[in-house]
Amino acid sequence: MMTYTEYVGALERGAFIMGAPRSKGIVVWARPGLQAVKLLVERFRQLTAQHFTPRVVERGFLMETGQYRAVFGDYANVYGLSTPLGGTNYLLRPDNLVNTVGELQDAGTAGPAIAVGGLLRDSPGKTPPLFRDRYIWPAVQLNQRVPTETAEDTLDFYQRVVEELLSSLALPVVTVRTDPIADYGRLTYLVVSVLPNGRPTVLATLYVLSSRLKKALGDPLDIIDIGFTGKLIALCAMFHTDDRGLALPSMLAPLQLGITVGNATDQGKLAAWLADLKGAGIRYQVSPPCSNLRDRHRWEKRWHRQGAPLAIGLDRRPGSVIFAGRLPLRRRELSGLPCPDEVRTLLSDHDQRLASSAAELFERSLDDGGHLRTACPSCAADLPVFGEVVPVHRGRCEFCRSAEGTSLFISDQGRFY
């Protein structure tokens, strides 16, 4: 696994984000990174669509200051225009909540709406890319209006959606229910992972908004608010690498399969196979005909740097089909051209390997940090409890052996994000 800053280099070499020169707090994304974000948002939309009919929206760049302040008061970390436009003061896209909920109310619908875009926040101090940016992109925020009676069940549904999303990124997480943060949520779930340096970090937030916000938004219904950012991709770059760089989960990989071909490769047979792969939605690229192994390895390395899970070499020997997998690099001869289902099996084997190596690191970090403990309410009162694991796990209290224990996430660093 990479150190805290090496993930930036892996993302740069994978052409996910641009390297130097860099503006403080502003990550510039390159095409493969943009494609990955699109895949991520689409996966979230599909998971949400199991129960609801989400609409993906994008908000304008300017927001009337009055509208924002009416709900959020005078949070100081936003940018405004110093000269009013047409007499109105504007902020530079500070948040999606107010506009999204307003739009749902005007249309008389419950949603959900998924706002995808960037948020501008003043971030003094260190700005590690995708962890703490001035221009936070992508910022994905789902809002939905629900009757109070179903709010908790709806939040539980979204907990499963977000955990499934993270599982398709092969990122191990635990969800905890915390005390209200700054009076934002009446019910707050934070989805937490642990960084290579042992520090816990929040990957997604799930709220039923507080009654104060609900009132400020003028809504008789409860409001669900789900959010995550590009930090998910930073975590992938920390957890999922081998000697050749990024090794992405197949869901996120813009390129799933790189294919090298030789001068003697049968073009007709190749075209028919590629048509099958395309029809099955497998994302592949084919090299130009390579006359030697050096050329083939150059292509393979380039694809691997971009995070491609699989490479297949055709006709390294006349008629041979050689598969190269990751973590670590491994080659195996296949009996023939793999059909789309066989390619999917190879992709899912790759995902499994990512998931189990990440899970091992995660468990170790949890253990080393002593983050998960089982305690009863009275023993928990003496611990720096960050939140209670949900769904609730009951067990014997580690401290007084009472049967009233539940699994708790402990953090002596206090509140973290």
Ligand SMILES: [Zn+2]
């Ligand atoms: Zn106890």
